[in-house]
Amino acid sequence: MAQHRNSRSGHKHVAPSPGGPLLIAPGLWQTAAKPGQLLTAGERARLAVISSVVRLRKGERLYTQGQPATAVFNILTGVAKTYTPSSNGMQHIVAFLFSGDLVGLAQNGVYVDSAEAVTALTGYRIPTSALEALLRRDADLEFEVVCKLSHDLREMQRHAFFLGKRHATAKIALFLQMLESYQEARNGSVAELYLPMSRSDIGAYAGISLEAVVRAFRELTSRRVIAFRDRRHVRIVDRTALDDAVAERTRSV
Amino acid sequence: MAQHRNSRSGHKHVAPSPGGPLLIAPGLWQTAAKPGQLLTAGERARLAVISSVVRLRKGERLYTQGQPATAVFNILTGVAKTYTPSSNGMQHIVAFLFSGDLVGLAQNGVYVDSAEAVTALTGYRIPTSALEALLRRDADLEFEVVCKLSHDLREMQRHAFFLGKRHATAKIALFLQMLESYQEARNGSVAELYLPMSRSDIGAYAGISLEAVVRAFRELTSRRVIAFRDRRHVRIVDRTALDDAVAERTRSV
DNA sequence: CGAGATGTTGACCAGACTCAACCCTAGTGG
DNA sequence: CCACTAGGGTTGAGTCTGGTCAACATCTCG
Numbered sequence: 001m002a003q004h005r006n007s008r009s010g011h012k013h014v015a016p017s018p019g020g021p022l023l024i025a026p027g028l029w030q031t032a033a034k035p036g037q038l039l040t041a042g043e044r045a046r047l048a049v050i051s052s053v054v055r056l057r058k059g060e061r062l063y064t065q066g067q068p069a070t071a072v073f074n075i076l077t078g079v080a081k082t083y084t085p086s087s088n089g090m091q092h093i094v095a096f097l098f099s100g101d102l103v104g105l106a107q108n109g110v111y112v113d114s115a116e117a118v119t120a121l122t123g124y125r126i127p128t129s130a131l132e133a134l135l136r137r138d139a140d141l142e143f144e145v146v147c148k149l150s151h152d153l154r155e156m157q158r159h160a161f162f163l164g165k166r167h168a169t170a171k172i173a174l175f176l177q178m179l180e181s182y183q184e185a186r187n188g189s190v191a192e193l194y195l196p197m198s199r200s201d202i203g204a205y206a207g208i209s210l211e212a213v214v215r216a217f218r219e220l221t222s223r224r225v226i227a228f229r230d231r232r233h234v235r236i237v238d239r240t241a242l243d244d245a246v247a248e249r250t251r252s253v
Numbered sequence: 254m255a256q257h258r259n260s261r262s263g264h265k266h267v268a269p270s271p272g273g274p275l276l277i278a279p280g281l282w283q284t285a286a287k288p289g290q291l292l293t294a295g296e297r298a299r300l301a302v303i304s305s306v307v308r309l310r311k312g313e314r315l316y317t318q319g320q321p322a323t324a325v326f327n328i329l330t331g332v333a334k335t336y337t338p339s340s341n342g343m344q345h346i347v348a349f350l351f352s353g354d355l356v357g358l359a360q361n362g363v364y365v366d367s368a369e370a371v372t373a374l375t376g377y378r379i380p381t382s383a384l385e386a387l388l389r390r391d392a393d394l395e396f397e398v399v400c401k402l403s404h405d406l407r408e409m410q411r412h413a414f415f416l417g418k419r420h421a422t423a424k425i426a427l428f429l430q431m432l433e434s435y436q437e438a439r440n441g442s443v444a445e446l447y448l449p450m451s452r453s454d455i456g457a458y459a460g461i462s463l464e465a466v467v468r469a470f471r472e473l474t475s476r477r478v479i480a481f482r483d484r485r486h487v488r489i490v491d492r493t494a495l496d497d498a499v500a501e502r503t504r505s506v
Numbered sequence: 507c508g509a510g511a512t513g514t515t516g517a518c519c520a521g522a523c524t525c526a527a528c529c530c531t532a533g534t535g536g
Numbered sequence: 537c538c539a540c541t542a543g544g545g546t547t548g549a550g551t552c553t554g555g556t557c558a559a560c561a562t563c564t565c566g
Contacts, residue, residue: 029322029381031362069282084414087501092417094410105403105410108280112407128282135399139392146388146395149402150358154365156409157347157358161337163416164345164460166523168554199513207417209555214514231513231563248340419555421522452545462523467546484531484545 020044021051021074021124023144024100024185025151036185037100038144046138047074050130055122062103062115069106071125075099078121079196082113083204093205095159096197098182102148119196163207165248171206172216173245176226176236193234220245273297274304274327274377276397277353277438278404289438290353291397299391300327303383308375315356315368322359324378328352331374332449335366336457346458348412349450351435355401372449416460418501424459425469426498429479429489446487473498 023038039047054073056062062073065084073080075097082103086092094113097103103115106128135142162174176193183190195202203210220226225241226234236242276291292300307326309315315326318337326333328350335356339345347366350356356368359381388395415427429446436443448455456463473479478494479487489495 027361029359029362029385086414086417087423092414094413105406106281107404107407109282112410132282132396136392136396139389139395142392142395142399143385143389145399146402149399149406151360153358153402153406153409154360156406156413157365160347160409160413160416161339161345163413164339166460166553207419210513211515211556212554215554218514419521463544464524464546465522468522471546 020048021126022076022100023074023102023148025148028147028150038147039141043138043141043144046134046141047124047126050134051124051126053122054125056117056120058117058119058121060117060121062117063111065111065114067111069104069109069111069128071127072102072104072131073115074124074126075101075103076122076124078123079118080115080121080123081118081197081201081205082115084113086204091204092207093201095156096205099186102145102152118201159205165246167248168206168208168212168216169219169245170248171208172202172213172220173225173242175202175206176234177242177246180236191235192229193236195232195234273301274379275329275353276327276355276401278401281400281403291400292394296391296394296397299387299394300377300379303387304377304379306375307378309370309373311370311372311374313370313374315370316364318364318367320364322357322362322364322381324380325355325357325384326368327377327379328354328356329375329377331376332371333368333374333376334371334450334454334458335368337366339457344457345460346454348409349458352439355398355405371454412458418499420501421459421461421465421469422472422498423501424461425455425466425473426478426495428455428459429487430495430499433489444488445482446489448485448487 020041021039021044024036025038051074054062056078062080063069063071076099078099080097080101080103082094082097082105083091084094096118097115105112135145158178162171162178165171165174179193179195180190183193197205199213200210203213206213208216217226217228220242221228223241225236225238225245227237228234272294274292274297277289278291304327307315309331315333316322316324329352331352333350333354333356335347335350335358336344337347349371350368358365388398411431415424415431418424418427432446432448433443436446450458452466453463456466459466461469470479470481473495474481476494478489478491478498480490481487
């Protein structure tokens with residue numbers, strides 16, 4: 001792998017080798033300073049040794065539900081989704097995955113869902129056998145994995161909470177808040193949200209039809225809570241009103 | 254390390270010693286023989302050293318959302334629920350916890366939800382500081398925790414899937430299947446399901462009103478899919494029809 | 507420039523929520 | 537042993553959201 005590194009000017013070149021896997025999550029029991037990258041340089045290097053880089057185009061599969069789970073994936077850039085088939089041929093989206101996330105949950109050696117790229121994607125492919133061996137040797141690294149899994153668990157709980165909302169508008173409002181916190185954790189503050197996924201993906205994630213997604217967006221737009229620049233870029237205009245929408249009460253102007 | 258300290262007077266001591274904490278989950282990457290207890294006797298003993306036994310009556314709190322997360326709980330007997338406040342003073346139930354489960358998820362040192370006993374409860378209270386120290390020393394034990402967290406993550410995904418269902422009957426059918434798999438993993442095969450929680454708890458878990466819960470139960474009963482012995486005991490009569498109900502199509506017979 | 511995919515809008519209708527009444531059942535005290 | 541009570545549980549009537557279907561608009565890419 002790429003060995004020669006420039007001197008300690010503090011700058012790493014990104015193009016060929018991004019410096020190893022990335023795990024992003026807030027602290028668990030420590031009141032961590034800032035939610036950020038969990039791994040030390042050494043840990044990233046050790047993980048990099050056992051992993052390979054993957055690149056996928058939009059729409060390509062990472063893995064398929066029911067197949068033998070030979071690897072876990074760590075996303076570097078781009079967005080992925082995991083999904084399971086639902087009732088009428090539709091798919092239920094389990095999660096959207098961003099940089100610093102781990103994908104590839106297994107049970108009894110088999111993937112429990114399918115994953116595909118929502119945008120162009122780069123990431124690491126980490127074989128499970130090497131990963132397990134490494135984890136059993138390196139308790140500190142493994143502890144970071146525990147933190148990350150705990151974080152993912154909380155995120156799933158938020159998703160569940162969100163699916164429990166009755167009104168489509170509340171779901172969409174919560175979805176926007178979720179996206180915002182994701183993008184803020186990665187890119188710092190954002191003036192404008194980017195929606196990489198299609199309307200039907202949002203619907204499949206929120207548990208509503210894509211028409212309901214559109215209606216909810218229209219509702220929030222007409223109430224001057226959000227404003228679209230184009231179909232993929234929104235700005236949150238009135239944060240208080242967005243909170244009200246999440247709480248499922250109509251804003252009393 | 255201290256070996257035997259359980260003869261301390263004044264401290265709660267379990268008469269029929271349960272042998273230490275219990276972690277129940279299926280395998281992750283290995284095609285494990287049987288989904289069962291993950292910990293070795295040694296691991297259980299090491300955990301027991303740092304934990305204390307707790308006993309709660311029905312309705313008592315384990316911990317409260319927002320308070321400093323000083324401990325994790327491991328359930329031995331009984332049922333607990335975790336919940337967060339929802340819109341209109343209602344509560345959204347995040348999960349029901351059974352024996353072999355871990356409760357007490359934290360973020361930045363603070364509990365992310367509240368937990369209380371649904372039935373009389375016994376369990377272990379494991380202080381986070383001692384737990385973290387132990388995990389960082391014992392990678393194999395920690396790996397079991399990784400497996401358990403992965404399992405919980407899958408369970409949350411099932412819950413989310415379940416909340417995405419449109420029809421109340423489908424949700425209730427899925428809820429029954431979930432309860433069954435829980436009880437089978439613990440007690441072996443069960444001829445009859447026990448519902449320890451109230452109808453409103455089921456509604457708060459399923460994201461529907463308690464009236465809808467009742468109506469769904471009535472619907473399934475009148476279709477001869479299930480049969481109630483009393484309000485807390487159900488028997489699954491027609492498994493195929495139950496699957497059909499989960500898939501949100503009416504049975505064509 | 508055209509064709510297929512994606513996004514938007516409207517009309518209609520089924521199903522779940524709300525509200526309000528009533529029915530059990532377990533637990534209490536006479 | 538029984539009457540009483542409080543809390544959950546059950547049922548019904550009316551309202552309203554969101555699903556479905558169908559038409560149309562817009563975008564993307566060859």
